[in-house]
Amino acid sequence: MRIAVIGAGGVGGYFGARLAAGGHDVTFVARGRHLAAIRDHGLRVRSALGDLHVPAASAVAAIADVGPADVVVVAVKLWDTEDVAAQLRDVVHAGTRVVSLQNGVHKDGILRGHLPPESVWGGSCYISSFIQEPGVVVHNNTLQKIVFGPYGGDDDLVAGFLDACLASGIETEASSDIERVIWEKFVFLVGLSATTSTVRQPIGVIRGHRRSRVLLHDVMAEAVNVGRAAGVKLEPDFAEDRLAFCDTLPPTMTSSMHNDLEQGNRLELPWLSGGVADLGHDLGVPTPRNQTVAGILAPYEFGRPAAGS
Ligand SMILES: NC(=O)C1=CN([C@@H]2O[C@H](COP(=O)(O)OP(=O)(O)OC[C@H]3O[C@@H](n4cnc5c(N)ncnc54)[C@H](OP(=O)(O)O)[C@@H]3O)[C@@H](O)[C@H]2O)C=CC1
Ligand SMILES: CC(C)(CO)C(=O)C(=O)O
Incomplete structure (x- = not known):
């Protein structure tokens, strides 16, 4: 599966790296000193569930540099959501789904305001992780769970992402009541x-x-x-x-x-x-x-x- 992760921090870095280790084609959008360090040494994840290393070539500087993606995972802090949502317009095509793992109850409304509403799944995650230093994400304990699902109605594309996450060792549930x-x-x-x-x-x-x-x-x-x-x-x-x-x-x-x-x-x-x-x-x-x-x-x-x- 082709997955783009917008924001390679505590959440995006961890879950993206697990998916990459699971054999998926993951592109990370990063910036600043974090991007520079990833370009020098790759993205390193220190986790109680096993350390991970993602090669430098997986990171790009701009959302516009993301190629065709099946799933786009949004994992920036909430104040960056509007900006990211506007830039995602050119990346989201008919078969692309966007899932935000951010906290709060406002993020999906912002994404749906910029993108075709049916392309936006609801999502939530449970994890404790952070950028320890540029290029390095630390996952504090063994908790790492994603719950996601479409807003209203079934979506045949849910099964593919659910399988990808589960096969990569991420505790994951698809919900029919994501709100x-x-x-x-x-x-x-x-x-x-x-x-x-x-x-x-x-x-x-x-x-x-x-x-x-x-x-x-x-x-x-x-x-x-x-x-x-x-x-x-x-x-x-x-x-x-x-x-x-x-x-x-x-x-x-x-x-x-x-x-x-x-x-x-x-x-x-x-x-x-x-x-x-x-x-x-x-x-x-x-x-x-x-x-x-x-x-x-x-x-x-x-x-x-x-x-x-
Ligand atoms: N960390 C955690 O344990 C948990 C966090 N969450 C939620 O997940 C979301 C993300 O949190 P977290 O992972 O901690 O955040 P981080 O700050 O660790 O990671 C976000 C990363 O995204 C980068 N970023 C922001 N905008 C862009 C952009 N346009 N292009 C490229 N990179 C960008 C940031 O760069 P820069 O630093 O330059 O801004 C930063 O490196 C939040 O809503 C948070 O509440 C949910 C569960 C647990
Ligand atoms: C409570 C917790 C750690 C669960 O993921 C969380 O989401 C946060 O503190 O931002």
């Missing part, structure tokens, strides 16, 4: 990212203290209320379900937003707690806790603020 799947992850991620980032501690600390545990629950409950008001079929008690799920996680687990905060990187805050607050505002659903989280973290949205700025 709900994406929202279910969103609810959990909003809770995890809001609490780990504001408290600056991993999930074990958050769930272990009565008040921060209540905050975790309430932040997720607001996301559930917003999703239900938007027509997503989330169970009314889904926040309780996710709180129980949080109790099963390793105590050291944290969110990519908390990691980005600690590194002084830009945050996806406007699409996580900020996104819940904005959607809640539009739908008339109160979201006081997510608004508070978005306010506390706002000064860090574009990286660590300079002292006194």
Whole structure:
């Protein structure tokens, strides 16, 4: 299968490298020092499930340099989605499918705004991975899962990508209710990212203290209320379900937003707690806790603020 990966970072680098190791023809679009390092030494992935090395020739600098692809995997940070979506217009043909593994509930609407809607599958992933240094992606533990599926109706092309992922050793599911799947992850991620980032501690600390545990629950409950008001079929008690799920996680687990905060990187805050607050505002659903989280973290949205700025 011919696969193009837009963004060779934690997510795209990891899953793309697994697919390449599985024998698929994978082209990575990368940029900056990461691209330069990949061109010098290839893309190296350090993973608890076995290290991987992708040859330098697999990387290109521009989306326009991607040849015909069966599946395009979008794995850039959320602020780059609009730009990538516009550039993908020339790459997506009748038999091409685009699947975003990004977080949040806004990304597919952006892609569908630029591309034929039927070409965009919904997608979600569970993994903890990051660019350790240019050319090197680290996959922290053994979790690595993709769920994807078409929006409405069947699509004969789903089976090919499902088989490609499974045969490459990626835990993968095809879903006939992908919107709900994406929202279910969103609810959990909003809770995890809001609490780990504001408290600056991993999930074990958050769930272990009565008040921060209540905050975790309430932040997720607001996301559930917003999703239900938007027509997503989330169970009314889904926040309780996710709180129980949080109790099963390793105590050291944290969110990519908390990691980005600690590194002084830009945050996806406007699409996580900020996104819940904005959607809640539009739908008339109160979201006081997510608004508070978005306010506390706002000064860090574009990286660590300079002292006194
Ligand atoms: N990392 C994780 O553990 C998880 C992340 N996610 C989600 O996946 C998405 C991607 O996250 P992650 O992999 O961590 O992000 P990274 O920052 O690690 O990787 C994104 C890469 O894409 C590059 N990029 C952006 N735009 C372009 C472009 N137009 N052309 C070429 N390269 C481009 C970035 O370059 P530059 O640095 O120059 O901007 C960067 O190297 C996010 O939405 C995130 O929330 C989901 C699950 C887990
Ligand atoms: C919760 C996790 C690690 C699961 O993939 C995630 O998506 C994130 O923190 O961005």
